[in-house]
Amino acid sequence: MTEVLIALGSNLGDRRQWLRQAVAGLSSGGLEITGGSALFETEAVGIDGGARFLNAVISAKTELSPRRVLQACLATERVAGRERSGGDAASTERQSWSSRTLDLDLLKYGELAIAESDLVVPHPRITERAFVLAPLREVAPQWLLQGISVSCWYDRVAQSDVNRLDGTENWFWH
Numbered sequence: 001m002t003e004v005l006i007a008l009g010s011n012l013g014d015r016r017q018w019l020r021q022a023v024a025g026l027s028s029g030g031l032e033i034t035g036g037s038a039l040f041e042t043e044a045v046g047i048d049g050g051a052r053f054l055n056a057v058i059s060a061k062t063e064l065s066p067r068r069v070l071q072a073c074l075a076t077e078r079v080a081g082r083e084r085s086g087g088d089a090a091s092t093e094r095q096s097w098s099s100r101t102l103d104l105d106l107l108k109y110g111e112l113a114i115a116e117s118d119l120v121v122p123h124p125r126i127t128e129r130a131f132v133l134a135p136l137r138e139v140a141p142q143w144l145l146q147g148i149s150v151s152c153w154y155d156r157v158a159q160s161d162v163n164r165l166d167g168t169e170n171w172f173w174h
Contacts, residue, residue, distance in 0.1 A: 001032070001061040001062060001063055002061065002062055002063070002109060002110040003034075003059060003060070003061055003108070003110060004031065004059070004060050004061070004062055004069055004106065004107075004108060004109050004110070005057055005058070005059055005060075005106075005107040005108040005136065005139060005140060005143075006026065006031075006057065006058050006060065006069075006073065006104055006105065006106055006107060007055065007056075007057050007103075007104070007105040007107050007123070007132050007135070007136070008022050008023075008055065008056045008057070008058065008102070008103070008104055009053045009054065009055045009056075009100075009102075009103040009104075009131070010053065010054050010100065010101055010102050010103065011044055011047075011050055011051045011052060011053040011054070011099050011100065012051065012099050012100060012101045013101055015053070015054040016039070016054060016171065018080055018101050018102045019039070019054060019056060019102075019171070019172075020171070020172070021076075021079070021080060021102070022076050022077075022080070022102055022104060023036075023058060023172045025072075025075070025076035025079055026058075026060065026072055026073070026076055026104075029064075029072035029075065029076065030062055030063070030064045030068065030069075030072060031060040031061070031062045031064070031069070031072065032060055032061045032062065033058055033059070033060050033172060034059045034060055034061055035058070035059045035139060036056055036057060036058040036059065036135075036139065036171075036172040037056050037057045037058075037134075037135030037136070037138035037139050038056070038135070038138060038164055038165060038166075038168045038169045038171070039054050039055070039056050039135075039164075039165045039168040039171055040054070040055045040056065040131065040134050040135050040162055040163060040164050040165065041053070041054055041055075041162075041163045041165060042055050042130070042131035042134075042161055042162050042163070043131075043161040044099065045129070045131065047098060047099055050098075050099045051099060053131065054165075055131045055132070055134070055135055056135050056171070056172070057107070057132070057135040057136045057138070057139045057140075058139070058172055059139050059140070066106070066109045066112060066114055066119060066121060067119065069106055069109060070106055070118075070119050073104040073105070073106060074104075076102065076104060077100075077102050077103070077104055080101040080102035081101050081102075105123050105132075106119075106121055106123065107121070107122055107123045107126060107132070107136065108121065108122055108140070108143065109121045122145060126145060126150075126153070127145055127146065127148075127153045127156075127157075128157065129157070130154065130157045130158060130159045130161075130162045131162060133150060133153055133154040133157060134154060134159065134162045134164065136150050136154075137150045137151050137154050
């Protein structure tokens with residue numbers, strides 16, 4: 001079994017329910033959820049006038065290949081009404097970002113480094129995004145990205161609009 005880390009986000013509708021639905025979808029899609037962060041509320045980065053996001057990171061174990069994990073993420077997004085345009089889940093090209101019911105990004109797949117046109121692992125923008133780093137440091141604080149721990153990366157980025165929601169530590173088990 002390979003350990004994977006997946007970032008989750010939602011800024012439309014019942015955001016918490018969309019995140020719970022994502023966990024259920026990924027579980028039925030071949031991932032065994034092993035843990036997760038609390039929920040964080042963050043500004044909608046790159047989306048003018050967008051509603052605030054709920055963000056989290058979950059850890060899981062799987063026997064699926066990286067490509068199959070990506071497909072499980074995309075299928076789970078589609079069930080939530082999300083259709084990606086202008087790229088795939090980990091494309092290095094900037095997409096036209098918009099509000100969404102669900103956004104899933106494969107951050108880590110074991111110790112593999114993957115650089116394909118539509119699948120890049122570790123996700124290429126982790127170190128720039130407090131909304132990913134804040135929940136990630138609860139799940140994998142010592143994970144090294146470019147030789148620097150997630151906790152140190154978090155200390156380096158602006159965090160002014162990242163709010164941990166107290167009492168949400170076990171949201172993914174409900």
